[in-house]
Amino acid sequence: MEKGKLFVISGPSGVGKGTICNRILEETGMKFSVSMTTRKPRENEEHGVNYFFVTDEEFQKVADEGGFLEYAEVYGNRYGTPIAQTLERLEVGIDVMLDIDIQGAQNVKKIYPDGVFIFVLPPSLEELKNRIVTRGSETEETLKIRLGAAIAELQHAREYDYCIINGDLEEAVAAVKSIWCAEHLRFSEEIFNKIDI
Numbered sequence: 001m002e003k004g005k006l007f008v009i010s011g012p013s014g015v016g017k018g019t020i021c022n023r024i025l026e027e028t029g030m031k032f033s034v035s036m037t038t039r040k041p042r043e044n045e046e047h048g049v050n051y052f053f054v055t056d057e058e059f060q061k062v063a064d065e066g067g068f069l070e071y072a073e074v075y076g077n078r079y080g081t082p083i084a085q086t087l088e089r090l091e092v093g094i095d096v097m098l099d100i101d102i103q104g105a106q107n108v109k110k111i112y113p114d115g116v117f118i119f120v121l122p123p124s125l126e127e128l129k130n131r132i133v134t135r136g137s138e139t140e141e142t143l144k145i146r147l148g149a150a151i152a153e154l155q156h157a158r159e160y161d162y163c164i165i166n167g168d169l170e171e172a173v174a175a176v177k178s179i180w181c182a183e184h185l186r187f188s189e190e191i192f193n194k195i196d197i
């Protein structure tokens with residue numbers, strides 16, 4: 001059986017990765033890898049849908065048991081990608097999307113170099129700030145941390161396979177969908193099993 005493809009999306013906080021991912025999942029049938037985090041849930045977030053919200057102790061237990069594909073501390077909280085859910089899906093031919101930070105993407109690349117790495121850039125820093133403020137989820141302190149990290153994060157765009165600018169959502173979604181299509185058209189020997197010769 002043909003394996004699924006792993007798509008990894010990163011970019012600064014507020015750039016719109018979540019919105020892009022949701023659209024891509026709807027339009028491609030790809031599955032989202034729900035991460036575990038020690039961050040508190042936002043008002044509109046659901047346990048098991050956006051994240052598995054856990055305590056520090058619960059997170060550490062999964063880490064100690066080797067249950068994460070990767071994990072990292074981001075903006076003062078811990079986040080990890082559950083290994084089982086991701087690898088099992090890829091094994092049975094399902095594409096998986098990870099929305100993870102740069103450290104996470106670097107670690108996934110070492111373990112899974114066949115992954116497709118996509119970086120999302122904001123049209124400007126001012127717009128990035130507006131989006132985080134409009135989301136209303138941050139305190140003054142956490143807003144400062146997230147914005148402070150953004151410029152350094154942008155420098156890592158060059159380590160990714162693809163970079164897209166999320167100025168217009170429809171254009172950004174179309175771009176990620178094109179990447180998904182193109183990656184499925186890469187040559188593989190299995191193509192000969194699909195044609196009548």
Ligand code: 5GP
Nearest residue numbers: 035036071072074079080081099100101104
């Ligand atoms: P937020 O708190 O805004 O939901 O996410 C903060 C950052 O953590 C984002 O850059 C997001 O991509 C990243 N993140 C979410 N889940 C994971 C994960 O499982 N591993 C890593 N390394 N980063 C994650």
